[in-house]
Amino acid sequence: MLRTLLTPLRARFDLSPKTPTTPLPPAHDDNDIAPEDFARDVMIELMRNSVENLKLAEDTRTKIQVLAEVHRILLQDAHTKDVFRELDGFLVLMSMLSNIQDRSHTFVVETKEAGAVRDRESTRLIFMNLSEAMNNIYRMQNIFRLWLATHH
Secondary structure, three states, rough: HHHHOOOOOOOOEEEOOOOOOOOOOOOOOOOOOOOHHHHHHHHHHHHHHHHHHHHHHOOOHHHHHHHHHHHHHHHHOHHHHHHHOOOOOOHHHHHHHHHHOOOOOOOOOOHHHHHHHHHHHHHHHHHHHHHHHHHOOOOHHHHHHHHHHHHH
């Protein structure tokens, strides 16, 4: 009896069971995002970064570059208009518009002309961004009209 307990069992089964070789279907990951949603999220993040860069911009040339980038983003995706509004983009543009100065007090003629060209370009981009950000958003258009009526 002791001998039967100590003898190994005869291997009637393989020690390593074979797994089926058919490929399993890919598991559906809930974190997968549709390409359109991913592109929209990227544009929203670009808008956030651009508005923050606009707030931090010191010189006119940088502001012009960031304003052009904001305008391009506004044209590409309508969802960025809400982000622009939420990040106080309208206030930033109004602040920039009020800070554009007359450069007639400068002494160098070339600097005066270059400053005037930069001021015109930044003013043009500010109004283009305001127009695009308010396009098809009637509530914002009414608020802007009321603001203009009370401040001018």
